[in-house]
Amino acid sequence: MSNLFDLLVAGLATGAIYALVAVGFTLLWQTSQTINFAQGEFVMLPAFLMLAVMHVGAPFWLAIILGILLSMILLGLAFKMLLVDPMMRHGVLPLAIATMALAIGIKEAVKQFFSAEASPFPSIVPTGDISVLGHAISLQSIGVLVVAILAVVGLTTLLNRTSLGHQMQAAAQNPTVARIIGVPVERMILLTFLINAFLVALASLLITPIYLAKFSSGEVLGQAAFIAAIVGGFNQVRGAIAGGLLIGVLDNLAASYVSTQYRAAVPLLVLIIVILFRPQGLLGRAEERTV
Amino acid sequence: MTGFAKPLKIALGLAVIAALIVVPMNFNRYGLFILSQWAVMTIAAMGLNLTLGYAGQVSLAQGAFVGIGAYAAAIMTTHGWPLPAAIAVAIVLSFAVGWVLGYPALRVQHHYLAFVTLAFSTLAFLVFRNESWLTGGIYGISNIPRPHIFGIATNKPLPFYYVCLGSLAIVSLAVWWLIRSPWGRAFIALRENPLRAQSLGVDTRRYTLMAFAIGSALGGVAGALYAPLTQYIDPVPFNLSLSLDLLMMVIVGGAGFYLGPFLGAMIAVLLPEWLRFTEGYYLMLYAIAVMLLLIWSPTGILGILDRYMAARRTKAASALRAVAKSRLETAQ
Numbered sequence: 001m002s003n004l005f006d007l008l009v010a011g012l013a014t015g016a017i018y019a020l021v022a023v024g025f026t027l028l029w030q031t032s033q034t035i036n037f038a039q040g041e042f043v044m045l046p047a048f049l050m051l052a053v054m055h056v057g058a059p060f061w062l063a064i065i066l067g068i069l070l071s072m073i074l075l076g077l078a079f080k081m082l083l084v085d086p087m088m089r090h091g092v093l094p095l096a097i098a099t100m101a102l103a104i105g106i107k108e109a110v111k112q113f114f115s116a117e118a119s120p121f122p123s124i125v126p127t128g129d130i131s132v133l134g135h136a137i138s139l140q141s142i143g144v145l146v147v148a149i150l151a152v153v154g155l156t157t158l159l160n161r162t163s164l165g166h167q168m169q170a171a172a173q174n175p176t177v178a179r180i181i182g183v184p185v186e187r188m189i190l191l192t193f194l195i196n197a198f199l200v201a202l203a204s205l206l207i208t209p210i211y212l213a214k215f216s217s218g219e220v221l222g223q224a225a226f227i228a229a230i231v232g233g234f235n236q237v238r239g240a241i242a243g244g245l246l247i248g249v250l251d252n253l254a255a256s257y258v259s260t261q262y263r264a265a266v267p268l269l270v271l272i273i274v275i276l277f278r279p280q281g282l283l284g285r286a287e288e289r290t291v
Numbered sequence: 292m293t294g295f296a297k298p299l300k301i302a303l304g305l306a307v308i309a310a311l312i313v314v315p316m317n318f319n320r321y322g323l324f325i326l327s328q329w330a331v332m333t334i335a336a337m338g339l340n341l342t343l344g345y346a347g348q349v350s351l352a353q354g355a356f357v358g359i360g361a362y363a364a365a366i367m368t369t370h371g372w373p374l375p376a377a378i379a380v381a382i383v384l385s386f387a388v389g390w391v392l393g394y395p396a397l398r399v400q401h402h403y404l405a406f407v408t409l410a411f412s413t414l415a416f417l418v419f420r421n422e423s424w425l426t427g428g429i430y431g432i433s434n435i436p437r438p439h440i441f442g443i444a445t446n447k448p449l450p451f452y453y454v455c456l457g458s459l460a461i462v463s464l465a466v467w468w469l470i471r472s473p474w475g476r477a478f479i480a481l482r483e484n485p486l487r488a489q490s491l492g493v494d495t496r497r498y499t500l501m502a503f504a505i506g507s508a509l510g511g512v513a514g515a516l517y518a519p520l521t522q523y524i525d526p527v528p529f530n531l532s533l534s535l536d537l538l539m540m541v542i543v544g545g546a547g548f549y550l551g552p553f554l555g556a557m558i559a560v561l562l563p564e565w566l567r568f569t570e571g572y573y574l575m576l577y578a579i580a581v582m583l584l585l586i587w588s589p590t591g592i593l594g595i596l597d598r599y600m601a602a603r604r605t606k607a608a609s610a611l612r613a614v615a616k617s618r619l620e621t622a623q
Contacts, residue, residue, distance in 0.1 A: 035402050037535075086586045092402065093349065094589035097542050098582050100535050105578030112571045219531070223413070230406055261421040268410040272395070275407050279399045 005135055007252045013141040014210075015248020016148030020203040021225035022232065022240035023155065024196035030172040030235060031192040034084055035096040038103035039200070040222020045106055046071040046204035047121055047213040048114050060122055068201040076197030080190060103218070110215040123209035144206045151202055152241055155195070159237065168192060224251070227271045233284025242283055246270075308460075315452060323448035324520070329560045330455035331516045334462050336540045336552035338509025343538070344547035345470060346502030347482025348396050352408035353537045355415035356385045356507045358529030360514025362419060365432040365524050374438035374519060381515035382508045389507025393500040412534045419526035431525030435518050455516055462509060469505070470549065478502050482547075543581055545593030554592055 021043055028034040036042070050067030054060065083102060087095040125143025129136040159165035170178040171188035179185050203221075211217055224247055232243020247267050254266035274281065315326055339353040360381035367377040395407040419426050426432070437445045438454070445451040469475050477498045480488035489495045518524050536559060544555025562580075566573035588594045 035405075083582060083586070087589070090585075090589035094542070094585050096402070096405070097539060098585045100539065101578045101581035101585070105575055105582070108571075108575040108578065112575065223409075226406060226409070230403070234402075262417060265414055265417050268414055271410045272407055275399055275403050276395055279403055 007256060008249060009137055009141050011249035011252035012245060013144040014251065015245035016145050017203050017207045018224045018228045018248050019241045019244025020148055020151060020199045021221065022228035022244045023237055024199040025225055025229045026234060026237060026240045027192045028196055031189045032084060032088060033092050035092065037096055037099040038106060039225055040218030041103045041106040042075050042200040043204050043221045044215065044218035045075065045110065046201040047208035048110050051119060051121065051213060064205060068198060071201035072194050072197040075200060076194040080193040107215050107218065116215060118212040118214040121208040121213045124205060147206060151199065156237065227267050230281060231271060231274045233281025236284050239281050239283035311456060320448045323452045325560060325564055327452045327455040327520050329556055330459040331513050331520060332540065332560055333552050333556040334459055335510045335513035336537050336556050337462060337466050338506040339537050340541050340546060340552045341466065342502050342506030343541055344551065345475060345482060346478040348499060348502055349405040350408045350506065351405050351534045351538060352392060352412040353510045354529055354531065354533030355412040356389065356510030357514040357517060357533060358415055358419055359385050359388060360511030361518040361524050361529065362426055364515035364518040365435045368436050368519065369432060369434065378512060378515040381511040385511025386504045386508040390500050390504040393503030396499050396503060397496055409531065412531050416526055416530050419529060429525060431523060433523045435522045437519045451520065455520065458516055462512060467549065539581060543584060543591050545591030548593040551591060551593050
């Protein structure tokens with residue numbers, strides 16, 4: 001039983017990270033119909049940016065701040081202005097394929113300019129275990145959960161409780177009407193790209209101490225985030241959160257109850273089943289079909 | 292491409308075919324390997340072009356079908372079966388699996404479909420890796436024999452290159468016929484407006500499944516040639532990146548253009564060789580080139596050509612109209 005409890009906690013911790021990445025993914029889809037196939041690489045890159053800043057001699061806290069800022073410039077601003085804006089009028093598919101090329105580009109750039117080997121990455125929470133109700137839980141899992149929950153609560157508060165958040169939602173749901181009632185739609189879209197960049201940088205900060213910084217680690221992460229976003233509901237922030245947690249837990253349970261060889265198959269099968277029977281996702285709403 | 296006169300087009304095509312036969316005769320082993328790889332990848336990309344370019348169904352699983360074909364060929368030929376039999380099995384197997392994979396496409400479209408096929412691609416990779424009793428697991432299958440065609444051994448690179456080129460020629464003719472047949476028309480109708488196609492009596496269910504199955508079968512053919520080409524296969528080449536690469540080949544060449552896959556595969560297979568002097572940077576440059584191309588022309592390289600031709604035709608047509616109009620005016 002204690003094994004199950006440990007698995008659940010570890011699963012929720014990884015799931016919370018997947019949720020952060022998946023939320024960013026759905027935000028981009030909602031505001032600009034961008035399917036970002038480079039989302040996994042977006043999580044991989046900030047850790048290397050932080051390592052680069054530390055390599056110059058900056059302390060860890062400064063590296064975190066600069067790393068997040070750099071990510072927001074590169075993965076938010078530059079990504080939107082240089083790739084998404086010129087491609088948006090061409091439709092969903094060419095843009096999706098351009099992000100696949102971007103994924104290759106980021107991976108190769110990291111491999112060339114940093115290293116092809118995995119590098120260790122410092123953790124923001126001290127390692128070690130604490131005892132809760134007779135169970136030893138790693139501080140890292142708790143730290144990850146706390147930071148991820150804070151980020152998600154902060155984001156939902158922003159989206160649902162502030163005027164800025166309402167403007168963002170309006171821009172996502174109906175850009176034409178939003179523009180008429182005076183919402184600066186372009187600025188709102190840019191804001192979602194910046195938020196996405198912030199979320200992936202945060203996810204990078206949380207997950208890299210666990211899995212090490214490696215140029216290829218984005219593939220697994222990206223796929224987990226896609227699956228989370230679709231299983232939960234592509235067009236709902238809370239869907240992406242639920243999907244992330246679900247996939248994280250499933251992944252950890254599958255690792256010990258299903259064969260380790262087919263561990264990775266479990267989330268994929270869940271994905272296929274959800275798409276076939278509830279394509280809008282567990283918490284999503286159906287999108288109308290245009291004729 | 293319609294801007295050229297027909298005899299010129301035929302002459303150009305014959306010249307390219309002759310060059311593909313004659314020029315590689317004094318290529319070294321590596322050059323022939325690369326060209327053979329181009330032929331094999333073109334076959335796989337042509338299959339995806341049918342599914343994506345003509346029928347409009349996004350598939351991220353073409354690499355998995357290349358894998359299925361490759362494993363079918365590797366397992367059968369190492370057990371003494373002739374390659375043509377293995378190719379037949381690869382076609383049937385990929386066709387059947389592709390047909391089943393098409394079912395989700397009846398329910399969901401676009402990005403959802405992309406993710407279903409993406410999941411399938413990863414599942415297929417897991418099967419290749421884990422079912423070692425069949426596939427040799429991570430150690431793969433080695434010593435895959437090359438066939439005897441009409442009693443001629445094709446162990447050497449040049450004869451096997453001709454096997455690949457010949458297969459490419461057969462597939463090209465088949466696809467050429469297919470897209471001009473009523474089936475091809477139905478595929479395009481499916482892409483342009485599925486609802487209207489249905490209301491005109493096109494059985495969209497059957498054609499969607501067909502588009503998937505035929506496209507996948509061509510992936511299987513490519514795989515069945517890939518196995519004897521490399522003579523050793525393991526799961527790694529058939530992971531998701533191959534599917535993404537094939538998708539990029541189709542888009543970069545020009546989805547929905549007959550010659551698109553030839554061009555796309557040429558760029559994806561040969562460009563890295565030409566960029567070899569840049570050492571580790573070539574994939575980065577390739578990625579940047581693809582992004583710039585897509586920004587410039589989302590319909591790929593042939594899209595640029597097509598627009599240029601269209602512009603020239605309109606110009607020619609309006610010139611003719613002007614002449615006709617002035618004649619009319621003088622006649623009055």
